[in-house]
Structure formats: C-alpha cells, structure tokens
Amino acid sequence: MLSGTHAIVTGGGTGIGLAIARALANQGAQVTITGRRLEVLQEVATPGLHPLAMDVTEEAQVTEGIAQAVEARGPVQICVPNAGIAEGRSVPKSDTEFWRRVMATNLDGAFWTIRESLSSMLGTDWGRVVAVSSIAGLRGLKGASAYTASKHGLIGLIRGLSEDYMGKPFTFNALCPGYVDTPIVTRNVEAISSRAGVSEDKAREMMVSQNRHQRLIAPEEVAQAALWLCGPGSESVNGQCIEIAGGQV
Numbered sequence: 401m402l403s404g405t406h407a408i409v410t411g412g413g414t415g416i417g418l419a420i421a422r423a424l425a426n427q428g429a430q431v432t433i434t435g436r437r438l439e440v441l442q443e444v445a446t447p448g449l450h451p452l453a454m455d456v457t458e459e460a461q462v463t464e465g466i467a468q469a470v471e472a473r474g475p476v477q478i479c480v481p482n483a484g485i486a487e488g489r490s491v492p493k494s495d496t497e498f499w500r501r502v503m504a505t506n507l508d509g510a511f512w513t514i515r516e517s518l519s520s521m522l523g524t525d526w527g528r529v530v531a532v533s534s535i536a537g538l539r540g541l542k543g544a545s546a547y548t549a550s551k552h553g554l555i556g557l558i559r560g561l562s563e564d565y566m567g568k569p570f571t572f573n574a575l576c577p578g579y580v581d582t583p584i585v586t587r588n589v590e591a592i593s594s595r596a597g598v599s600e601d602k603a604r605e606m607m608v609s610q611n612r613h614q615r616l617i618a619p620e621e622v623a624q625a626a627l628w629l630c631g632p633g634s635e636s637v638n639g640q641c642i643e644i645a646g647g648q649v
C-alpha cells in the first residue's frame with residue numbers, strides 16, 4: 401500500500417512512534433525514525449526503519465536531519481511529528497525553563513518537522529501529515545497546563561495547515577490518544593506515585609480507571625489510526641482530531 405513512499409516519524413524509536421513506524425514499514429514505506437538517542441534507534445532498526453539522531457528542539461538539527469533523509473530516501477510523503485515530553489507541573493511551579501522545554505519539544509519541534517518535510521512533500525502529488533497530539537489537546541489535563549497548551553497548539557497548527565492546502569492531495573490530521581502503555585506512562589506512574597505519596601500500583605490504577613475499558617491503550621491501536629489516515633479511503637478526512645482514548649473524559 402505504501403511502497404515507494406518515504407515517511408518520517410519523530411520519536412520513532414519507542415512507544416507510539418515505533419508502533420506507527422513499524423505499521424508504515426509493514427505496508428512498504430521506507431521510514432526514517434528519529435530521536436535524541438541513536439543507540440535506541442539502532443536497536444530497533446530494520447531494512448525498512450532508518451535511524452537518524454535529531455533533537456527536535458534544535459532547529460538546525462531538524463533542518464539538516466530532514467535534508468539528509470530526503471537525500472537518502474527521497475521526498476517525505478508521510479510526516480509524523482510524534483516526539484514529545486509529558487511532565488506534569490502546576491503553573492505556580494512551572495518556571496520559564498520548564499515551559500520553554502515543553503513548548504520546544506511538543507510544539508516548536510513539530511512545527512520544524514512539518515515545515516522541513518513539506519518543502520519536499522509539496523513537490524509530489526500525495527502527502528500525509530499525522531501529528532500525535534493527545535486527549536490533552538482537546539481538553540484540560542489536571543496538573544499539566546504546559547503540556548495541555550502545547551498539545552492544543554499542535555492541533556491549531558494542523559487545523560491551520562489543513563485549510564491552507566484544502567482541495568490539494570495533502571491532508572493534515574491529529575491523533576489524540578488517552579493513556580497509552582509506553583515509557584511516558586511508566587515515567588508518569590513514578591512521578592504521580594512520589595508526588596501523591598501513593599504506591600506505583602495505585603498511581604497506575606488512577607490512570608487505568610480513566611479509560612472506560614479499564615485498561616491502558618496499546619501503541620498499536622494508535623498506529624492503526626495513523627495507518628488508516630495514510631491509506632486509501634481517508635482522502636476526505638482533513639483537519640481532524642481522532643480520539644483513541646477509551647472514552648476518557
């Protein structure tokens with residue numbers, strides 16, 4: 401289905417990004433997977449998954465990294481800005497350094513990744529941008545205002561882009577997962593446990609209980625939604641946010 405296409409998945413060495421990268425590669429795409437830790441990317445590399453070390457908070461690294469990937473594998477036709485950090489802090493406890501770090505990773509990084517990918521994508525006759533936002537991109541997430549703001553911002557970027565290219569063969573959509581079983585959730589379980597003074601089991605239970613199926617979502621479930629947006633039959637879906645959240649409210 402995706403043979404001959406080149407995809408970029410930021411944060412593609414772990415969690416949701418890795419599941420999306422594998423799903424795209426299984427359909428024949430050549431996928432550039434990026435992250436700061438080259439060794440993590442190399443561990444999961446296959447003939448269809450190509451590691452590229454790139455810190456999305458550094459504009460020059462994104463510009464140069466994507467140029468290298470385009471040189472090696474052709475125009476980017478599928479762009480998945482997925483790299484993100486999810487650290488919860490109340491606003492009074494959020495210093496400017498923290499705020500900037502969240503915005504730089506979740507919003508600036510996605511903006512640079514999309515902009516640099518588009519410069520090759522727009523010269524082709526088909527392209528898909530599938531951003532990984534969050535349920536926190538649609539609603540407030542208690543104790544995580546910076547994260548919530550960054551994920552709302554990402555959806556704004558996607559909606560704006562979808563208007564810019566409406567009617568052209570390029571679509572821009574966002575995925576909005578609830579709690580997915582990845583390293584971010586493991587780190588949050590540890591953080592909630594120490595902040596709230598509860599056991600890690602209890603902290604995990606607090607997350608699970610928000611999903612009405614009473615479980616964490618598998619990264620592969622999110623990947624299936626990404627695959628659908630990149631496959632035939634979803635051309636009319638543009639500027640949308642797809643919740644994969646087990647009814648979390």
Ligand code: NDP
Pocket residue numbers: 410411412413414415416417434435436437438440454455456457482483484485486505532533534535576577578579580581582583584585
């Ligand atoms: P992971 O921690 O597994 O994934 C985050 C990825 O982002 C890692 O591969 C990490 O690689 C990369 N990354 C982080 N900072 C940077 C940076 N500065 N430059 C480049 N890459 C970076 O967790 P998830 O898979 O869960 O997270 C993926 C996305 O899904 C995130 O945007 C997150 O907000 C979103 N999400 C997750 C949910 C969940 O419950 N798990 C729910 C809703 C949304 P490295 O450290 O090597 O740089």
